[in-house]
Amino acid sequence: MNLKSVFSEIIHKLKIVNIFRSLRARIFILIFVTGFISCQVVHFAIIETYEGRAVAVRTTEAQTQARILADHLITYGYLQDTSSEIVGAELDMLANLYDGRVMIIDDNLKIIKDTYGISEKKTIISEEVVKCLKQGDNGTTSVYDANNGYIEITTPITQTRITEDESGNEVEVEEVVGVILTSVSTDNISTTLDILNQNASSIELIIIIVIFMFSLFAANILLKPFDRITNAINDIKAGFTNEDISVPDYLETEHIVTAFNQLQSRMKTLDESRQEFVSNVSHELKTPITSMKVLADTLVAQPDAPIEMYQDFMQDISKEVDREATIIDDLLSLVKMDKTAAQxxxxxxxxxxxxxxxxxxxxxxxxxxxxxxxxxxxxxxxxxxxxxxxxxxxxxxxxxxxxxxxxxxxxxxxxxxxxxxxxxxxxxxxxxxxxxxxxxxxxxxxxxxxxxxxxxxxxxxxxxxxxxxxxxxxxxxxxxxxxxxxxxxxxxxxxxxxx
Incomplete structure (x- = not known):
């Protein structure tokens, strides 16, 4: 890397630093970043809300269908005899409706029916199934697996059994005799989410462009009063005017303008004081010199003047010299006093x-x-x-x-x-x-x-x-x-x- 490229890189970095030091740039960034983050939050909030709602609705629908099916299984004694064509048709319909899989499990954890036809007569070891067998309706579970795209639902199969209590009275007792394990596909939810994401991204891009333009516009509008202050100060600095500045748009501009006007007023007062001081110094220094000049010219005009006149005039000239020296000493003392307190x-x-x-x-x-x-x-x-x-x-x-x-x-x-x-x-x-x-x-x-x-x-x-x-x-x-x-x-x- 040569020296020229090094200097170019340094200048480029300095320009970037100066941009971020600008109040206009900071206001633009603040508005734009706020709008952008708001868009992202709304985007993800809508997507997450929809996904959660869609999963909940699909789970509820599937659970309702599974409970109806559970009643039919008891009615037709399907757990003892799986030859019922009506129940088989309902199982296939439920599996096709939710593009998933339905398994019927008895109280010995044996799979007596699998709509996929690959796990029948096998034993299933599942925490959710065991919990459902033990707790019945209280053990009903639903698990959403977003990565694999399905919802797994357990529904107890219960039947009413009449038994006698300790007093010999007949009572009805609900007992869990099996579990329906339903796997519900969420591909349609994922497809809808993809469409929502695409639409939301398009709308978000439009909104971001609008926010970008609005940020530029707002930053320029908000800083116009400060630009007017800068232009007014530059006019005063260039000598085009010495009038007070008035920019009452914001409280901040009022404070700045008031402070500047007070400073300008003080500078005017100091300038007038300086001019008066110079005038007074000139007068005070000129007066003794004028007196000495008059005395000296008088002596020069009278070459034959007596010695007593010379002595009187020289004494007067000496007094004027002393007075001049006193004025100069006081001026030097005053200049020293005007220096900073560090002295x-x-x-x-x-x-x-x-x-x-x-x-x-x-x-x-x-x-x-x-x-x-x-x-x-x-x-x-x-x-x-x-x-x-x-x-x-x-x-x-x-x-x-x-x-x-x-x-x-x-x-x-x-x-x-x-x-x-x-x-x-x-x-x-x-x-x-x-x-x-x-x-x-x-x-x-x-x-x-x-x-x-x-x-x-x-x-x-x-x-x-x-x-x-x-x-x-x-x-x-x-x-x-x-x-x-x-x-x-x-x-x-x-x-x-x-x-």
Whole structure:
């Protein structure tokens, strides 16, 4: 076998595998196999029912004729004298009627008459015959031999004998004096079964063809809604439309379409957010550059400017450079936060100690702004977290609470925990957040008070970084604020990190 034939065989097998992976092919196979098996079951059920019924009817008829014959045998004393032409004629008629064989057996198991004429005066050893002699009507048997095509029936020959009981009264007693062993041919039943099988096979072939066509039709009809979904998705992918899909044919298609529309809506939102983000980044990076360009052009336009002007302008340019660097640093932090949770460096951390270190770093800023910064630890807390990322998140919240506070204000940090989560609550007496802005403060570059944010050096990225870090820890952050009175951030993080 050459390499080309090997590849051809592999491709052929892959095509077969792909066909059986198709839902359309599976529905077709399911319907077709169900119909085919049903046909086979009905076919064999009819044949078996007919055969059983036909055998039972033929057995009953033969037994009735044999009982009539048994009475005639007693009437004409055939067991003692077999010369009766009437009984002989009846025996031949019975044998010819059922295309079989009739044997008359006396109570000594001697065959006194055989319509075949080959076993007369011989002794027969048969369990059925012995049972019939002993039990009479209760011992009547019929055995169907489908392989050899006959029914063997035993019928007792009984006569009434008058005898006296223990009281001396005359009573009639039935006694078995012989057995009629009848072999009934079932060739006509077999012939009828063959005809039924041929007819049933022809009808079955027609039904299977109909089922085959119906299976193809049903599979295509049932999967048309899914084809419409596929075509609609391909149109959206190709950019021909961005409308929501509607295929309400089945509950399953409704669920698929609803999930896709939700995904599409989310993608639209993300795309709008991305465009807005790029616009904001461009604006935020362009503003310091524009300021530096204006300052530099002013200096270039005044070659004889005094040294003090140069110093003032260079200080302003340095501040703009620092602001540009801060924006870039925050953007890099945000990009890192947007990566998957697999980037977390999880370790077991003493959260009390971590919070103390964060507040220690921020206390100089608080003292500079005359803000009282306090820490209330309700209980020792140890958790599985990324210390660097979560420290940055908590630091951003506390730093904002300090910066956007009132003169002689306060910031309180409370650490608590239960058996599943630990909670860090940061409250302040600051300027507060308008109610219509509480849902927007985590958006990138969003500022409640743009003039004040620029004045204190904010980039509008801190809370976005904070939320990303908290979500990476499978946590949550809630905001409760009253304008002019203060704000409370509640951060909830699981004690154990689950991947």
């Amino acid at each position: 977390l460096n999880i370790s077991t951390v003493d959260v009390n100690e971590m919070t103390e270190i964060i507040l220690k770093r921020l206390r100089p800023i608080a003292r500079k702004n005359n803000i009282e910064l306090t820490f209330d630890s309700r209980r020792p807390v140890t958790a599985e977290i990324d210390e660097v990322k979560l420290s940055l998140a908590i630091m951003n919240i506390v730093e904002n609470a300090i910066k956007y506070n009132k003169e002689q204000g306060w910031v309180k940090v409370i650490l608590d925990a239960d058996h599943q989560f630990f909670t860090i609550t940061i409250s302040d007496s600051g300027v507060g957040i308008p109610e219509d802005s509480t849902d927007l403060i985590f958006n990138r570059f969003y500022r409640v008070d743009k003039s004040r944010s620029r004045e204190i050096g904010g980039t509008g990225l801190g809370l976005s970084i904070t939320k990303s870090a908290i979500l990476m820890h499978r946590g949550s952050i809630d905001v409760d604020s009253v304008l002019g009175e203060g704000t409370t951030f509640t951060v909830t993080i699981p004690l154990s990190y689950a991947k």
